[in-house]
Amino acid sequence: MGIAESATHRLIRAGQFPFPVARAGRSYRVSVRALMHFKDIPDAIVHVDDIENGALHAGGGVR
Secondary structure (H helix, E strand, O other): OOOOHHHHHHHHHHOOOOOOOEEEOOEEEOOHHHHHHHOOOOOOOOOHHHHHHHHHHHOOOOO
């Protein structure tokens, strides 16, 4: 999103993050749909395999 992690945490605590955030243990979670809407990405069908393969690729792993 182009903002620092510390700024993100500050926005979340202040209730000013641009879309809903859910707390999951010590982490925060956002919905893929909300992030896509925020980034003006068309609402296309996203398959779980696409997400897993993309994350694997981004992490430098090989499947």
